[in-house]
Amino acid sequence: MGLILASHSPRRKELLERITPCFSVVDSQVEERRDPAWAVDELPRQLALQKALAVSCRFPKDWVIGADTIVALGDTVLGKPRDAADAAAMLRQLSGRTHLVYTGVVFCRGGKAALSFVQRTEVEFYPLSETQIRQYLATGEPFDKAGAYGIQGAGGLFVKGIHGDYCNVVGFPLARVSRALDRLLGEGWQRRQTL
Numbered sequence: 001m002g003l004i005l006a007s008h009s010p011r012r013k014e015l016l017e018r019i020t021p022c023f024s025v026v027d028s029q030v031e032e033r034r035d036p037a038w039a040v041d042e043l044p045r046q047l048a049l050q051k052a053l054a055v056s057c058r059f060p061k062d063w064v065i066g067a068d069t070i071v072a073l074g075d076t077v078l079g080k081p082r083d084a085a086d087a088a089a090m091l092r093q094l095s096g097r098t099h100l101v102y103t104g105v106v107f108c109r110g111g112k113a114a115l116s117f118v119q120r121t122e123v124e125f126y127p128l129s130e131t132q133i134r135q136y137l138a139t140g141e142p143f144d145k146a147g148a149y150g151i152q153g154a155g156g157l158f159v160k161g162i163h164g165d166y167c168n169v170v171g172f173p174l175a176r177v178s179r180a181l182d183r184l185l186g187e188g189w190q191r192r193q194t195l
Contacts (some may be wrong), residue, residue, distance in 0.1 A: 002062040003181075011152065012067055015172040020179065020189075028054040028066065040075055044068045044104030045118050056108035063184065069103040069171045071147030071179040078147040084137050087148040091136070094147065094158075096127035101147070101169045105177060107184055115180055119173035121164030123151070128158060146171075 003023040005016055013025055028051035038046055045068075052066025071078040073093055081087035101123055106116040141155060142148035149155030151162075151169045167174040181189065 001061075004064045006051045006060050006064050006066045009067075009171055011150075011170050014173040015065065015167055015174050016065070016177070018174060019178050024062075026055050026059070026064075028052070028055045036093045040070070040072045040077060040100075041118055041120065043077065044070050044102045044124055045106065045116055047102070048104035049108075049113060049116065050186055052106040052108040052113070053111060057111045060110045062109070064108045065084055065177070066106045067103060067110065067172055069101065069146050069168075071099055071101055072098065073099045080146055081143060081148045084143075087137055087142045088133050090148040091128055091133045091142070091158075094128075094149070095138055096121055096125060098124040098146070101164075103168050103171060103173055105173065105180070107180060115184060117176065117180070119165055119168045119176055121166075121168045123162050123169060124160040125158050126160045132158075134184040147185075 003020070005012060005023055005025050006028045007025040016023060030050050032047055032050060034057055047068035048066040051068065052064045056064040078090045078130065081090055100130070101121045102118055104116065104118045107114050136142060136154060139154050141150050141153050149158060162169060165173045165175065
């Protein structure tokens with residue numbers, strides 16, 4: 001029995017390494033299916049479930065963790081920007097406002113979900129000038145991130161405050177994942193050489 005992270009996100013991999021070095025990374029390679037009936041706070045759980053199930057069906061004996069993060073401004077979901085113009089538009093929307101970051105996490109084994117949750121964090125941005133937006137776009141940082149910013153990088157300079165889990169905004173609610181793994185695998189599992 002092993003542990004697999006069903007994500008190609010380097011940020012999630014780095015965060016999970018804080019809990020245990022004993023895991024593999026397998027990209028789910030699923031084409032995300034979004035149902036318009038899903039509420040904003042349910043969307044990341046459903047997307048994480050799709051990723052986890054796709055990998056769990058290929059590795060049924062292992063525990064698989066799927067995760068997906070979205071940025072929401074009201075009922076509007078801000079995904080990864082398509083291009084620089086899209087990223088700039090997202091940053092203008094976030095400027096001077098509070099938005100929500102949701103990460104859905106699903107644990108699967110044997111092609112079935114065993115446990116899931118959605119973590120929510122409020123993030124408030126300072127007002128952004130066009131110069132700040134232009135300079136940030138030039139870093140290239142916003143293009144592979146939901147909401148067009150990374151709190152762990154230069155995008156952190158835009159954050160006036162957060163209420164909730166910082167790691168959740170990075171894309172993986174570390175403390176809650178650790179507790180879920182303790183629940184599923186038993187406390188002390190991280191200290192074992194192999195799962």
